[in-house]
Amino acid sequence: MDANNSARPPPPPVHPAIQPLSYLLGTWRGQGEGGFPTINSFSYGEELLFSHSGKPVIAYSQRTWKLSSGEPMHAESGYWRPKPDGTIEVVIAQSTGLVEVQKGTYNAEEKLVKLQSELVGNASKVTEISRVFELVNGELSYVVQMATNLNSLQPHLKALLKKI
Template sequence: MEEKEGSSSSSSKGATAAVHPAVAPLSFLLGTWRGEGEGGYPTINSFSYAEELHFSHSGKKPVIAYSQKTWKLSSGEPMHAESGFWLPQPDGTLEVVIAQSTGLVEVQKGTYNAEEKEIKLQSELVGNASKVKEISRSFQLNDGKLSYVVEMATNVSSLEPHLKASLKKL
């Protein structure tokens, strides 16, 4: 499969690369997404944030590079950042590794449904975290908006909603 849309490559670098067959079912993620979200947890105050996600793919290997950053809506002050790799498997499973700016590392496994444009991830390992024990992430593309929910469990609470956002592709 090859995606070529001549005039829409204002921010792309060079020619549009072919999409690796393993990545093709998740190609709807590719690009930059921006929007706003809300966070909270039983042990912290609720908060709002702006966010940008970037999914990129070279076409040569069956992997999607991922980066994320958030900032305060009121001041633009940076809040959080993370980056990693998404490795889709032909059987509809997905392996994800993420390193957060806090030093926390996630190894997640899950599933994707290309037809429904839905992704569900569950942590296999949360490393370098004294309090966080489990993280789940779910993504859904509906009406051109990518929304997600992140749930988290700590050493004192079970899996509970932590973050949710809705983003539009730039």
């Protein structure tokens, strides 16, 4: 059979381990704001993609761009591994070379995920990162806090995204 004529297989069923977070699956797009004591505040456009392959893991990718020009800004990707006990493990590789290993919890009823860095690797200044994702009135909101060798944990990014 010619590869160009082959039908794409149907999407696999959602693995039971990721069912509690299946509301995240799909593409989310919106705008965010960022800042930190050592940088100027900024706004950005953003797209998040949560997908699955039928395995007990969610693939995650994110990209941002300047609202004025569409010029790419930041990108990252990784994997979310929810556990039946309500805990979750997340690994994220950023386009800057920074790598995060995060652990946290999820609440399927409240549609809330809280993550805290266990390890921030390949970072010259960043020492800690926390992320909170919450579904509010059908929109995905998140807040990222960051600590550096000069500043304690404080707000860095926040965004509100709609499923497209």
